[in-house]
Amino acid sequence: MSNAIETRGLNYRASRTFALENLNLNVPTGSIYGFLGPNGAGKSTTIRLLLGMARPASGSIELLGKKIPGEIASALSRIGYVPERPHVFPALTIDEAMRMHASFFERWDASWAKRLRDWFALGPDRRISKLSKGETGKLMILLALAQRPDLLILDEPTDGLDPMIRRDVLTASLDYVAETGATVFISSHLIHELERICDWVGVLDHGHLVAEMPLQQFKGGAMRIRVSNPPASAADAPFRLVSRTSEPLGPGETWVVNGWQDDMRQYFDRSGATVREVSDMDLEEVFVEMLRSSRAVTK
């Protein structure tokens, strides 16, 4: 499977206290890749590097088979980008912003842009400076989609938008992907939202890629298990231990495991432990536990 985005050994120092280190991203072509991470993890910095807006200290980047930054102009003609902060010129009207964008993108689809504009209820003569946050968000996604990109890079596209508008924005993006098979790289900390749409996830924390895998694998068999008298080591466990924490009010521990199946209870029975509770976890819980575990290892 080819990758729409591929980075190898990417290093970048943004400040004295923050750096991206040895970032190896693999975003499969045609996937909807959720780029997760807490605030300040380096998601937007990574996107700036991908789009050639900052130069890495070392490492390589390829977008749609084009080397970045050398072939950035050619790559950008096939990339729709929605930045974290809206970047269109506030003095323009919506139609002027569309015409401006169209002039730079050869694949601009004017009729589809108009349909999107009508669907989003964006009046053509309204000035951008007078738009609400939600309307600006819709305009951003309109501009990114109407250029018919092969790769959509969305940096917190729905952050701060109300649920109705979030749904509109995501629906428009997903319709486009369903129609064209484009790749989507979406950065967000709204994990529940990504859980519904993504098929791949990458987790970034403090500039390190903590995990990268298909969503099903990420969530697959993720369970929280409360155990009494747990074994000291889980080296021979049939599942993958993500984290283990002592219970503050008892002798037991809470384990977060991946790849759990019911017959694995025997593992605890054999080691003299007692499983008191096994509960499902959603993506957000897995994400939080993964970060906790990764930070504990780093310390």
Add this chain to the structure above:
Amino acid sequence: MSDMYRQLLNLHWKTVRWPLAPVILLAFGLPLFVLRLADVFGPAGTRVPPAMVIHMQGEWSFVFPFLALITGVMIALTAWSWDHQGRHVYALSLPVSRGRYSMLKFAAGMTMLLLPVIALAVGTMAGLAATPVPTGLHAYPLSFVARFLLAATIVYAATFAAASSTVRTTAIILVLFVLVVIFGTVFVSFLQEALHDHSIVTPIELLYTALARWPGPFNVFGGNWLIIDA
């Protein structure tokens, strides 16, 4: 005319139109005012002496390089103002090279710059039509307008280049430049004293010579700004 250029021209027009309006008015009115001044305040009922025409223009000629300076700086700064506010993200996400984007912006700004130049040309022609040129003197409207265009273009180009960078980079360059000039001057003064040779030029003198003396780019500001001359 490419569509990109047209769109950037529209964007620049929307940004600059209000501050540019008084400049256009001044560019039209000032030559008219300066030319009419000698005629109005000349001896009643007689022809204005050539020396007075030149003197009156000379008194006011400083306004034209000043206007050229304001025009160039204003148009260059407004060319980049929205890009700076958006941290250049929009421009950097477009599928054109940075050089091409800058050239398109520069061309759009040059088009804007023509508006006050045209106003100046119209004002000059109107002033000359209303003012008799004394015997022995000649009108030089074309060279006057060309001088204004050249001066405004030089300032525009210099400011455009400086403003195209981020504020941080511009500040670093300016600070380094000032430091080189200051330390260079101190060092050359020290050398002059040590070698008893005052023919060694300081960086300030060197800079002045390179920029303001012919064929330096800013020489045009110090030249003759008279519309009617001998």
